[in-house]
Amino acid sequence: NGIELTFDKIRFRWDKGIVAEKVAFGRAQLVSGPELVMDQVQMGINPEALLHGRIAVNRLRLINGQLDWHFAGTNQPAAPLIVQKVNSDLHIYPGAVWELKTFTAGFHGTEFSLSGTLSNATSLADLWRGKTNAPAVETTDAMLRRFVQAMTNWQFTGKPVMEVQFKGDAVHLEGIQAELRVRADQAHTPFGEFQQFALAAAMAPTNRSG
Numbered sequence: 705n706g707i708e709l710t711f712d713k714i715r716f717r718w719d720k721g722i723v724a725e726k727v728a729f730g731r732a733q734l735v736s737g738p739e740l741v742m743d744q745v746q747m748g749i750n751p752e753a754l755l756h757g758r759i760a761v762n763r764l765r766l767i768n769g770q771l772d773w774h775f776a777g778t779n780q781p782a783a784p785l786i787v788q789k790v791n792s793d794l795h796i797y798p799g800a801v802w803e804l805k806t807f808t809a810g811f812h813g814t815e816f817s818l819s820g821t822l823s824n825a826t827s828l829a830d831l832w833r834g835k836t837n838a839p840a841v842e843t844t845d846a847m848l849r850r851f852v853q854a855m856t857n858w859q860f861t862g863k864p865v866m867e868v869q870f871k872g873d874a875v876h877l878e879g880i881q882a883e884l885r886v887r888a889d890q891a892h893t894p895f896g897e898f899q900q901f902a903l904a905a906a907m908a909p910t911n912r913s914g
Contacts, residue, residue, distance in 0.1 A: 708729060709728070720765075721763070723744065724745045726744075738773050740766075742767060744766075744768070747763070748762050764796065767791055768790070770786065771785075773848055791809070792808070793807075801823050807819065813860065814860060818867075820869050820872075822873070857894055858891065858894075861891075862890060863889070865887045867884070868882055869883045881906075881907065
């Protein structure tokens with residue numbers, strides 16, 4: 705359940721840090737979960753740490769990529785979720801705090817924008833490697849399946865934009881707080897058709913029992 709990483713070439717630039725071209729990484733022997741291919745990845749290096757002979761990444765930029773999320777096999781169709789034109793700028797702070805300044809991508813003709821902060825962010829590696837318990841993995845797959853189904857049932861025209869802002873703890877993903885905004889010239893939904901469509905919604909943390 706390790707992570708496979710490949711790239712065409714890698715170099716160091718003082719203004720951008722470590723720069724890798726044609727990068728692909730995902731879970732080894734992938735059955736379900738994410739797989740990402742990028743034209744370029746830039747890893748900013750903490751200059752103070754470098755002076756002490758250590759390499760510490762404090763910024764990660766992904767440029768022009770594609771994210772495929774492969775679903776675990778079920779009785780439902782298992783075609784992967786494909787997100788294109790991925791670009792992001794992630795800032796990494798001491799104490800495993802990550803701030804996603806920008807994340808933009810396209811899916812089903814809709815432009816997505818994601819930003820927010822996450823504490824204990826290094827715990828996300830367990831999700832990537834599939835080391836979470838089975839119910840959590842199924843919950844992640846189920847959530848993304850519902851998202852794909854919703855995007856199939858909700859059709860937008862013009863230049864639709866979906867924006868999400870979040871804040872939470874990677875150890876307790878069920879406790880993430882998020883705000884969603886959607887804008888489109890026209891929307892075809894299960895509830896009818898709308899002109900100059902605008903939607904705002906908030907996601908509250910899930911109550912944890914025990």
